[in-house]
Amino acid sequence: MANIIVPSPTIFTSSCVLRSEQQQLFVSKLNAVIGGIDSSYSLWNSCIQPRNNSRNTFQLKCSNGHPLNSVSSHDGVVGSSLAKEDSKPQPTEASYPLSGSECIGSNLSITVVGASGDLAKKKIFPALFALYYEDWLPENFIVYGYARTKMTDEELRDMISKTLTCRIDKRENCEDKMDQFLKRCFYHSGLYNSEDDFSDLDSKLKEKEGGKDSNRLFYLSIPPNIFVDVVKCASLKASSRNGWTRVIVEKPFGRDSESSSELTRCLKQYLAEEQIFRIDHYLGKELVENLSVLRFSNLVFEPLWCRNYIRNVQLIFSEDFGTEGRGGYFDNYGIIRDIMQNHLLQILALFAMETPVSLDAEDIRNEKVKVLRSMRPIQLEDVVVGQYKGHNKGGKSYPGYTDDPTVPKDSLTPTFAAAALFIDNARWDGVPFLMKAGKALHTKRAEIRVQFRHVPGNLYKRNFGTDLDKTTNELVLRVQPDEAIYLKINNKVPGLGMRLDRSDLNLLYRARYPREIPDAYERLLLDAIEGERRLFIRSDELDAAWSLFTPLLKEIESKKIAPELYPYGSRGPIGAHYLAAKHNVRWGDLGIEE
Ligand SMILES: NC(=O)C1=CN([C@@H]2O[C@H](COP(=O)(O)OP(=O)(O)OC[C@H]3O[C@@H](n4cnc5c(N)ncnc54)[C@H](OP(=O)(O)O)[C@@H]3O)[C@@H](O)[C@H]2O)C=CC1
Ligand SMILES: O=C1O[C@H](COP(=O)(O)O)[C@@H](O)[C@H](O)[C@H]1O
Secondary structure: OOOOOOOHHHHOOOOOEOOOHHHHHHHHHHHHHHOOOOOOEEEEOOEEEEOOOOOOOOOOEOOOOOEOOOOOHHHHHHHHHHHHHHOOOOOOOEOOOOOOOEOHHHEEEEEEEOOOOHHHHHHHHHHHHHHHHOOOOOOEEEEEEEEOOOOOHHHHHHHHHOOOOOOHHHHHHHHHHHHHHHHOEEEEEOOOOOHHHHHHHHHHHHHHHOOOOOEEEEEEOOOHHHHHHHHHHHHHHOOOOOOEEEEEEOOOOOOOHHHHHHHHHHHOOOOOHHHEEEEOHHHHOHHHHHHHHHHHOOOOOHHHOOOOOEEEEEEEEEOOOOOOOOHHHHHOOHHHHHHHHHHHHHHHHHHHOOOOOOOOHHHHHHHHHHHHHOEOOOOHHHEEEEEEEOEEEOOEEEOOHHHOOOOOOOOOOOOEEEEEEOEOOOOOOOOOEEEEEEOOEOOOEEEEEEEEOOOOOOOOHHHHOOOHHHHOOEEEEEEEOOOEEEEEEEEEOOOOOOOEEEEEEEEEHHHHOOOOOOOHHHHHHHHHHHOOOOOEEOHHHHHHHHHHHHHHHHHHHHOOOOOEEEEOOEOOOOHHHHHHHHOOOOOOOOOOOO
């Protein structure tokens, strides 16, 4: 690719000027009025910017880019208690030039820290390009890659260009768009704990920002042991001067309650809670986003969402590949920390929370914390752990977990787990929430399954034979692959007799919605840019999640519980079926063949 030199002033041309505070007030009020209305004009950080896109956002934004009620009482409490402890000024998200200045909302610098890594290449740069491609990014944005690896801007562009893809329906101008996007990507090599290197980054950012005030977003796509170093250097040396500075933090957020609290404590020395965007990419998946819509906007579901009608809920995650390439990381965490404590528990909290006061981030997160704190401590006897072993199938041999050279031969780390969880509140008393997560299984899929109770005194029960369990309704949200929502119902087989069968009312996304579904990272990056915190994990949510799992993890580790071995590519340990049977549950995914 040719060397592309972009003079910085052309990157940051001013797009909107706020004339007076009155005008901002008007924008703010207008925002409040139009709320979630689909409009071809999006009010973004107080600028009236024509955008090709409209986002049916739930959020009301005020004129400085904050959601109207974005700073929660929770944040306030944390901030004030810290202030007392440390008696030094606590970080806040930003101060904004509110009048007479150029609109900072149209200037954004994104720094991907760990740009040379797997996640950055696979997910973050492609998501940023997709946002650019669909006109979601502010007019004046730049992307900086930062890592230790020595690379030129051109080499970074070359590296990321390999993973960029275009939306299927608009391939025509794809090459142009890619070139334009790549022109805005730059690279700076530096150490993660060097304030000088971050100062140099700051100088380069400023140069490319063309001397204009700009908001800054840092994405920490790095191993967790260097999170704090980076946050320290970035916040001290490369924060935005007049706009906001936000940091997206990747998981894992610690490996138990103590390490997680310590991480939070360290991050909060440099950042306010409102600047920290803890990402759980499952919350950005389309079907997970839709969970609340399905429940709260459909009368056929909302009243049924409780112990009176729901017999059990199943949260299932499976991958048909092992830890190949990530064994070193994985062995220190295991499947419970990797998938259950975060992705599946987050889905559970969204599923089971009480109706939030509003769709505001803090109202939703308040309800999630409440339901997490109502959960019963997980008992070891309600958990099954497994580990995959090598297997030969169709003339091909698949390695066992401990065959990975980065994994100790005697590792007891679970690559599979199933657990029964309970919520001790009025809505869910006695309803088992079953989780199952595993690597190297027979299929790749993530699902939420809701099994309903029997119809009392069912008139047709003699038509079903003896197994009434097979006749209950089941609602399935297939998160991936091939997103779908289907409801298993009992139906009369057409004909003169009275034969019933189980059929699906099926909403297959690819049939109903021809548009490609955005990747979870696109949604979450855009939310972070827009200051929408609904899909990010607040620190008290994180504490509640760890409180639930830490005692169990400690017990498994201290008792050196041996995982049940299962062959690579199988359905996992038999123990998972005994666990389900103990709670009178049948896994809903049993019939699925791959
Ligand atoms: N990969 C994935 O699918 C997922 C990853 N994550 C999380 O995202 C983050 C990034 O993941 P991923 O990209 O896979 O990670 P990588 O292991 O690829 O690390 C990213 C970059 O960090 C630097 N790095 C790696 N190890 C060290 C080290 N020990 N000390 C200092 N720097 C190091 C390297 O850059 P350089 O040497 O150039 O400085 C590397 O390119 C992690 O927190 C991970 O847990 C979360 C979900 C999925
Ligand atoms: O967070 C993680 O998620 C991936 C699975 O993500 P998906 O979006 O591809 O389903 C998992 O492979 C990885 O182990 C885990 O850290």
